[in-house]
Amino acid sequence: MDTQMKEPITERQARIVEIVTQQGFATIDNLARDFGVSAQSVRRDIIRLDAEGMLQRFHGGVGVRETSVRLGYAEKRTVAADAKQRIAAKAASLIPDGSVVFLDVGTTVEAVARELAGKRRLHVFTASLAAATILSDHPAIDLFVIGGSVRGVDGSLVGETTLSTLSRFRFDYAVIGFSGIDRDGAFMDYDIEKVGVKQAAMEQAGHSFVVGDSSKFRKSAIVRFSGRPDSLSLVTEMRPPAEVLEVMQGLCIIAE
Known part of the structure; x- marks a missing residue:
């Protein structure tokens, strides 16, 4: 049985989750500018957060998952x-x-x-x-x-x-x-x-x-x-x- 622990998300990734949860959606360009990093770095963060099921990746940005963070009707x-x-x-x-x-x-x-x-x-x-x-x-x-x-x-x-x-x-x-x-x-x-x-x-x-x-x-x-x-x-x-x-x-x- 594989007992390997998952690597925890980074401080920047945790902050991205916080921002997107508050706003509902954020663009890659805006996040890159806010953190002072390249768009490619943010894109890698988003891919990780999407894979973890924490956020949902969209073209050009990232949003909250319909089934989890956003409120039900x-x-x-x-x-x-x-x-x-x-x-x-x-x-x-x-x-x-x-x-x-x-x-x-x-x-x-x-x-x-x-x-x-x-x-x-x-x-x-x-x-x-x-x-x-x-x-x-x-x-x-x-x-x-x-x-x-x-x-x-x-x-x-x-x-x-x-x-x-x-x-x-x-x-x-x-x-x-x-x-x-x-x-x-x-x-x-x-x-x-x-x-x-x-x-x-x-x-x-x-x-x-x-x-x-x-x-x-x-x-x-x-x-x-x-x-x-x-x-x-x-x-x-x-x-x-x-x-x-x-x-x-x-x-x-x-x-x-």
């Missing part, structure tokens, strides 16, 4: 619940009765769906089975579920059918979730297919409300997306850091 509903409710109430207050609305996926967007249930004569399109369930028994809501393939435990609908269907409609408002913010102000998420749906919906909307609590300001992800600055607002519960405020250029709406 049921847990996400309980995190920052008060902040999500305030954000949802504020976003819903900005959507008039009679509007045509697209709802994205995510627990904060689901909170917005609950607030919208009290509206009158809304036309709601969604790629979220969870949001559709919330609104399905409200007769004042004209509900349309965008077709597609179900992706993940959050009941997200994605794929060519989803994108093709979205292109046929025009929305007054889109309510979009996100997982993090890049340093240049671009929003970020983990799944390229879900981001494709977000981007397509924002392009079809007169105005987009990107909703998320302040914990997202300290996180990064994998895939970037953005909207037109003249038709975009970030709805959150706390004043963002100065660098985010500077990039957003007055587009933040704070839910008191």
